[in-house]
Amino acid sequence: MRLDEERMEIGNEEERMSDLEMNPVSNSGSLASGFSQQVVVGYALTSKKKQSFLQPKLEVIARNKGILFVPIDQNRPLAEQGPFDVVLHKLLGNEWSQVLEDYRLKHPEVTVLDPPFAIQCVRNRQSMLEDVAALGLADSYGRVCVPKQLVIKKDPTLIPAEVAKAGLKLPLVAKPLFVDGSAKSHELFLAYDNVSLSKLEPPLVLQEFVNHGGVMFKVYVIGNAIKVVRRFSLPDVCKRELSKHAGVFQFPRVSCAAASADEADLDPGVAELPPRPLLERLVGELRHRMGLQLFNIDIIRDYGTRDLFYVIDINYFPGYGKMPEYEHIFTDFLAGFRDSKYQK
Numbered sequence: 001m002r003l004d005e006e007r008m009e010i011g012n013e014e015e016r017m018s019d020l021e022m023n024p025v026s027n028s029g030s031l032a033s034g035f036s037q038q039v040v041v042g043y044a045l046t047s048k049k050k051q052s053f054l055q056p057k058l059e060v061i062a063r064n065k066g067i068l069f070v071p072i073d074q075n076r077p078l079a080e081q082g083p084f085d086v087v088l089h090k091l092l093g094n095e096w097s098q099v100l101e102d103y104r105l106k107h108p109e110v111t112v113l114d115p116p117f118a119i120q121c122v123r124n125r126q127s128m129l130e131d132v133a134a135l136g137l138a139d140s141y142g143r144v145c146v147p148k149q150l151v152i153k154k155d156p157t158l159i160p161a162e163v164a165k166a167g168l169k170l171p172l173v174a175k176p177l178f179v180d181g182s183a184k185s186h187e188l189f190l191a192y193d194n195v196s197l198s199k200l201e202p203p204l205v206l207q208e209f210v211n212h213g214g215v216m217f218k219v220y221v222i223g224n225a226i227k228v229v230r231r232f233s234l235p236d237v238c239k240r241e242l243s244k245h246a247g248v249f250q251f252p253r254v255s256c257a258a259a260s261a262d263e264a265d266l267d268p269g270v271a272e273l274p275p276r277p278l279l280e281r282l283v284g285e286l287r288h289r290m291g292l293q294l295f296n297i298d299i300i301r302d303y304g305t306r307d308l309f310y311v312i313d314i315n316y317f318p319g320y321g322k323m324p325e326y327e328h329i330f331t332d333f334l335a336g337f338r339d340s341k342y343q344k
Contacts, residue, residue: 038066039338042084044074046181049090052321061327065335078103086111086337090317092181111337114316118291122316123179125205126151131289132282132311141278142307144299147207151177152200159197159206168208170194171237174248177203179315190234192245199248210310211236212300213270215261219297220323221283223333227323228273230261236303274299274309282311292316293333 045053054069062069072081072089078099087110089100097116104112122128129146137144150166152159163172174189190209191197197206216233219226234251261271287293298313320326 037338038068039085039334040068040070040083041086041088041334042070042072042082044072044087044089044091044096046091049317052319055321055327058327058330062331062334065331066338067331067334079106082110084110086113086334088113090181113294114292119316121290122292122295122314125175125177125179125313128179128314129311131286132314134289135282135285137278137282137285139278139281141275141281142309144278144282144309144311147173147210147310147312149205149207151203151205153177153203156198156200156202159200159202160194163194163197163206168206171209172197173207173209173234173312174200175205175207175313177205188234188251189248190237190251191248193247196246196248207312209234209237210300210312211303212310213267213303215266215270215300216312217274217299217301218318219274219279219283219299220318220320220326221287221293221295221297222320222326222329223293223336225329225333226276226279226283227325227329228279229323230264230266230271230273232261232264233300269306270301270303272301272306274301275307278309286314294318 043050043054059069070082070084072078072087074091074096087100087103089096089112100112101116104110104115120127121131126149129149132144133146135144148166148168150162150168152162170192172191174191176185176187179185189200191200191206212233214233214235216231218229218231220229264271282297286295286297294317296315296318297311298315300310300312302308302310320330323329
């Protein structure tokens with residue numbers, strides 16, 4: 001399809017979708033031409049997530065596969081809405097989590113992506129990496145570890161002593177302990193000396209910095225599908241540089257799409273993606289342990305090695321809009337719920 005034709009189709013689709021907003025489910029029969037059954041996806045997303053995820057191209061492709069996205073009204077009881085085949089959500093708050101959990105238990109025929117209780121493990125940077133550490137992945141394809149880390153919950157003046165007691169080596173990466181969806185929860189600091197550690201604000205996690213050639217691998221997971229992209233990350237720190245620096249420095253978010261390293265001229269030893277079999281095993285184990293289908297894993301390679309990797313972060317329902325071809329992969333994933341249901 002030529003670019004102008006695609007734009008015309010997207011424009012026409014936006015007009016049709018706006019006509020359906022008044023009564024989306026009752027009007028949905030006209031949307032699923034070519035499909036005896038369609039997939040109705042109720043979504044409850046923040047305005048920011050809705051804008052980045054529900055892009056026009058996604059809705060066009062979804063329509064062509066018999067998938068309908070319907071907004072969930074948070075001011076009305078969830079049980080009075082729908083019926084839905086899938087509930088897609090990314091909202092915070094105990095009240096919403098309880099509403100969704102009650103709905104999930106009363107409507108086992110509806111797939112909730114993902115169950116609120118399962119998401120909790122990645123809301124805390126201490127627990128999110130415990131599952132990785134417990135795997136102990138080491139085989140012919142490589143090893144997957146987590147950086148040595150320390151959780152600080154209260155008095156910042158005690159941080160230098162706690163770091164010394166734990167035997168952590170400088171520099172240290174400091175991250176907020178809790179991931180609550182705010183910009184603050186993604187703040188990143190690098191601490192070069194022990195004295196400055198007391199300037200940090202608990203609760204937080206301190207991780208030993210691992211030199212990784214300034215490149216991070218973002219592993220996007222959508223059900224069984226895995227997509228890996230390269231992102232520029234924090235630069236390596238040599239011992240000589242460490243002796244010259246002091247203090248705590250804040251870094252911008254290092255994993256945004258603008259930091260893509262996929263087209264950069266990189267050292268092959270840095271740019272080489274983690275082995276596919278290793279990623280498949282890692283993702284499979286984490287899906288089983290965490291009970292999640294929508295997440296991404298931030299992985300780095302220990303610089304100078306080929307097969308030693310560290311998982312440094314896990315994010316629920318990440319920014320799929322930054323992922324190449326996410327529209328096709330995500331809609332295939334949603335269509336799979338219809339296919340599995342009606343093949344039984």
